[in-house]
Amino acid sequence: MAIITLDKVSKYYTKRPALGDTTFVVNKGDFFGIAGPKKSGKSTIVNLVMDFVRPTSGTITVMGQKSTALSIDRKKKIGFMPANPTYCETMRAIDVVKTAAKIKGVTDNEEIISLCKHFNVDKNKRISSLPLSCRKKIAIVIALMGNPQLVIMDNAFVALDSDTKNKLAHYLLDLNKEGVTVVVTDRNIDLLQQICSRIAIMRKGSLLEISEKKVLMKSDTRRVSVKTGDDLSALYTLFKITEITEDNGYISFLYKQDINDLIEALTHYNLDDLQITLPSLGDALVRYYEKKLEQENGGEI
Amino acid sequence: MNGYFSFPLLGYNLKLRTKxxxxxSIVSLCLFILIIVMFSNLLSAGLPEFVGDMLASVPTSVASDGSIAELPDFKDFGVxxxxxxxxxxxxxxVYASYLGASANSNSRGDTDITFIYSLPVSRVCTVLTSFVAQFFVLFFYNIIxxxxxxxxxYSNNKMSYLGKIILAVAAFLLIELIYxxxxxxxxxxxxxxxxxxxISAVIVTVTVLFGLIGSLSPSLKVLKFLSPYTYISVYAIVSGGSRMFFIGIVAGILIALISLVISCARYEKIDFLLD
Incomplete structure (x- = not known):
């Protein structure tokens, strides 16, 4: 059952689209990620779903209702964390949380206290003295209280310390296991890959692809990282490897052919280390562009 | 809580504007004291005689409606x-205009709206609670x-003017409500x-000028209708002149209601500008 549907949605602020013609569905129970660099359209999708901005064309449906006409009851079931949460500067953190709780109709004080404790919210500090990371913790608590059925987090893990990132990731995974639909956006594709079941990859306002984690796991492509002092040019020529990166002394490339052939070829070299792993979603982007370039250049990359 | 108004949101909006x-209020207090002191000093420095000379030099055709024909008795406390x-x-x-101007446009450039509107409230609710909050702030300001x-x-032993002062401040509130x-x-x-x-500052300046010019000459009287500042004469209330101007009250309430309705309708359509 679809919980969020985007049907041929586009958004223009200027001549260049912030979001091009986009269609996808988030099903109930999905842990859906939207990944991409800055200005790729991730936040635009979130803003359209939350009705902060109206689409130039197309329709968006959330929980069976149009996003522009969402009822108050439906909105109570949505927990949202903005990318850059801002609150009344003179209020204390706990007062902001309590105000949000009153508006959401959350009466369980224990839940609020427990969430604040879990995410280490500085309850008695004034908003004006809190950095972005602390304000995001307040936003997390507000988003997660009241048993939401749909949780949407924009730039979910940006500016959070690693402890809070872990806690948030685990909390969202637990919620998802209970049937809550989670939608998160972030620039870090590899992080989303670890927790999301499906990831939409965005670039410059266009949806490039939606990758399923299990499809990725089935892929024949592997990322090979080799640490050696030898020259591997002959290997690259033999297997037609072109995209090579170097990082921390490791030479890394994507390999799609028979892995046994590669291992046999590598036995002729003096290797310090060899790692063969599944490709990350960052690699999926690279593959996408390889394919696109191949098509544009008539078969040659 | 219905979809049109939220008391917790009203409380939040009020806290937002407390500082x-x-x-x-402090600025107004200082200004008020400055105006009273300056005016007293001007009086003792010969302002009545100066104004009298000015009035005598104004052509009769301009002064014919009687609005500036007579010099007020500045010795009277009420005047x-x-x-x-x-x-x-x-x-x-000016303060009322500033409050109105900062009500919604701030939220469009400020991601505070992503907190407010992500909660179970409608766009109409955010507009109405914002307006009511601004009105309450204006009300508290006028109480001050x-x-x-x-x-x-009290300091001048003129507590007999209390009733007139209360009426004058009520007139303040009504005129400021329009702005x-x-x-x-x-x-x-x-x-x-x-x-x-x-733009609000320009509107206040222009309308006050319209009001003053409209008061000076009958041929320019129509300008007074474009000046909410002159709908009710606070000076007349305190100095013992005319009572509250009925049309001013009606105009004030009507303009406020029409503005609010159009604001709600407009707010339903706009994008909240986010970074």
Whole structure:
């Protein structure tokens, strides 16, 4: 059952689209990620779903209702964390949380206290003295209280310390296991890959692809990282490897052919280390562009 | 809680404006004292004689409607204080315009709206609670002006003017409500609060000037209708002149209601500008 549907949605602020013609569905129970660099359209999708901005064309449906006409009851079931949460500067953190709780109709004080404790919210500090990371913790608590059925987090893990990132990731995974639909956006594709079941990859306002984690796991492509002092040019020529990166002394490339052939070829070299792993979603982007370039250049990359 | 109004959201909006109210109240207090002191000094320095000379030199055709034919008796406390309050009204109108201008346009450039609107509230609710919050702030501000005025009465042993002062401050509120409403409506068309504030300041200046010019000559009387500042004469209330101007009251309430309705309709369609 679809919980969020985007049907041929586009958004223009200027001549260049912030979001091009986009269609996808988030099903109930999905842990859906939207990944991409800055200005790729991730936040635009979130803003359209939350009705902060109206689409130039197309329709968006959330929980069976149009996003522009969402009822108050439906909105109570949505927990949202903005990318850059801002609150009344003179209020204390706990007062902001309590105000949000009153508006959401959350009466369980224990839940609020427990969430604040879990995410280490500085309850008695004034908003004006809190950095972005602390304000995001307040936003997390507000988003997660009241048993939401749909949780949407924009730039979910940006500016959070690693402890809070872990806690948030685990909390969202637990919620998802209970049937809550989670939608998160972030620039870090590899992080989303670890927790999301499906990831939409965005670039410059266009949806490039939606990758399923299990499809990725089935892929024949592997990322090979080799640490050696030898020259591997002959290997690259033999297997037609072109995209090579170097990082921390490791030479890394994507390999799609028979892995046994590669291992046999590598036995002729003096290797310090060899790692063969599944490709990350960052690699999926690279593959996408390889394919696109191949098509544009008539078969040659 | 229904979809049109939220008391917790109203409380939040009020807390958002508390600091601003405190600052303006202090500024107004200082201005009020300055105006009273300056006016007293001018009186003792020969202002009545100077104004008398000015009036004598004004052509009869301009002064014919009688509005400036006679020199007020500045020795009368009511006249003195009425003039000061009339000047203070300009300050109040500027503040009301600023409140209205900063109501919505701020939220469009400020991601505070992503907190408010992500909660289970409608767009109409955010507009209505914002307007009511601004009105309450204006109300508290005028209470402070009233308290300062009562302090002036007390220090001059003129507590008999209390009733007139209360009526005058009520007139303040009504006139300021008009400026608040118009600026509030404008703010839904502006991209940022500084744009709306600048335009509001111009509107206050122009309408006050229209009111003054309209009062000087019968041929320019129509300008008074474009000046909410002159719908009710605070000076006349305090100095013992005319009572509250009925049309001014009706106009004030009507303009406020129309502005609010259009603001709600406008707010339903706009994008909240986010970074």
């Amino acid at each position: 601003n109210l405190a600052v303006w 003195n204080f009425g003039v000061c309050l009339q000047i203070m009204l300009v300050v109040g109108c 002006v009233l308290v300062i005025s009562v302090g002036v009465l 608040l409403s118009v600026a509030f409506l404008l703010s839904t068309f502006m991209n940022n609060s500084s744009q709306a504030s600048s």
